[in-house]
Amino acid sequence: MKMPKHRRTQREAHGEKKQRMNIMLTPTAANVLDAHAETMGISRSELIERLARGLIDNPYFSHTQR
Secondary structure (H helix, E strand, C coil): CCCCHHHCCCCEECCEECCCCCCCCCHHHHHHHHHHHHHHCCCHHHHHHHHHHCCCCCCCCCCCCC
8 A cells, every 4th residue: 555645654754764675464464564664653654663663662573683
């Protein structure tokens, strides 16, 4: 599901220029991400960004293992 333009994330955020990445997800996983992103009022990309940066509390994603 594409986000409307007014809700898209800026290409330069978090002090860095964003790069296009391709990932493969099952339809179920994509739907779950979309539902969470929609609830938060952000794009799927921004949701993944925030999860990766530890800005969203997620007990299943450890930021100490790098």
